[in-house]
Amino acid sequence: MQSLDTATARRLRAGAQGIGGGVRAASAAAALDRAFAVQAQDQSAAALGLRVRATGLTAADVVHALETDRSMVRGWFMRGTLYLVPAADLRWLTGLLGPVFLKLSARRYRELGLDAAALARAEQVVTSALAAEGPLTRAELAERLAGAGLDPSGQVPFHVLRRSALLGQICHGPTRDKEPCFVLLDDWLPPGRTLDQADAAAELARRYLSAHGPAALEDFATWSGLPVTVARGAWRALIEGGEAVEYEVAGQPCLLPADRPPVAAPGEPDVRLLPAYDNYLVGYRTRALSVAASDERQVWPGGGQIRATVTADGLACATWSRKTGGRTVAVAAFQELSPEVRAGIAAEEADVMRFLGSNT
Structure with a gap:
């Protein structure tokens, strides 16, 4: 194998x-x-x-x-x-x-x-x-x-x-x-x-x-x-x-x-703002590949909650939430983020606000 x-x-x-x-x-x-x-x-x-x-x-x-x-x-x-x-x-x-x-x-x-x-x-x-x-x-x-x-x-x-x-x-x-x-x-x-x-x-x-x-x-x-x-x-x-x-x-x-070729070449980090309870985080029996063990409590704080999560190439690096009545996004990083990941987060934040604004 x-x-x-x-x-x-x-x-x-x-x-x-x-x-x-x-x-x-x-x-x-x-x-x-x-x-x-x-x-x-x-x-x-x-x-x-x-x-x-x-x-x-x-x-x-x-x-x-x-x-x-x-x-x-x-x-x-x-x-x-x-x-x-x-x-x-x-x-x-x-x-x-x-x-x-x-x-x-x-x-x-x-x-x-x-x-x-x-x-x-x-x-x-x-x-x-x-x-x-x-x-x-x-x-x-x-x-x-x-x-x-x-x-x-x-x-x-x-x-x-x-x-x-x-x-x-x-x-x-x-x-x-x-x-x-x-x-x-x-x-x-x-x-x-x-x-x-x-x-x-x-x-x-x-x-x-x-x-x-x-x-x-x-x-x-x-x-x-x-x-x-x-x-x-x-x-x-x-x-x-x-x-x-x-x-x-x-x-x-x-x-x-x-x-499907068993190859996934690394490149610029692909950053996404996943919503709470996203299927990527509940689609597997364990969280080992998606969330580092040291960060699990940030994503799963207890009481059945699964927080909205920032991923970079599929690995959770932060959680996020809507603030000021949903008009802004607040990100809580697990550790220092690279400039490339921060730039990806900024682009995703803007798109979330665009999407939510389209519903008003």
Whole structure:
């Protein structure tokens, strides 16, 4: 097995994610297609996650892709959490991942008093309301659930809506007054391809590796949330099909797409301002290649937080935040930065402000 040094592996990962190697997409859809998935628990962070992977993107471009072109969609996918993914991939992703996270949610449903009859009633309320009234917010759907005798407070509406999405009935649609609305999936998106479990798992592994390689089986299993046996079978299929080549990275066997040269020549540092919870920082089981051990607490301060981070060629060198009501950017460097990295940060700061200003 050939080896890749950590600097080369990191540059290859940054290029695969579109946050290094000079790689920038020309549109929101192209940026997402390359990254495959962008963390979307926070909608503003998701938009910034597309910005950092593109050139000249505006906030209006992101809204247009979501609500007019409908080339991307927000929903519960990997690990059962919210992501932006290409809309064309929603149905096979839901078919693969939905049953996994529905099974894992069964105990929580019982804790909330949602037995089979209550869940069926809630499903009927949600789909009927959306069919009759069109896009509705979570609060509006909670009112409809209350009218059917279901608890509109606490976590019940969230779990009911998430369940309907995991069943492939509804999805996120337009935003109204800064509040996301839900819609019937079949009303919002055209039919898409469906795959059986083995083919879907292999496709997810293929797309993951393209956007994250070099990566290990453990990385893919952790990122996807698939059962380890399913993840392992999909990973093996890439090797057996000649689609991936194995390399050793930091003592661990990793795969790289067979058509990707295992070379990433250094040059001027490619500096990016990643948003909080960016997929580059949660897409692997360990943080060893992206964040130095001495700096981990700066990026992961605890409480589940992942701070907005400055990377240079894929290595975190600072965190950043918006100040003065979002009109400026403040950077907290981990150590002294080179003039080239400082210049890259300045250019990125200006682009963040340009992007955010396009939303006003």
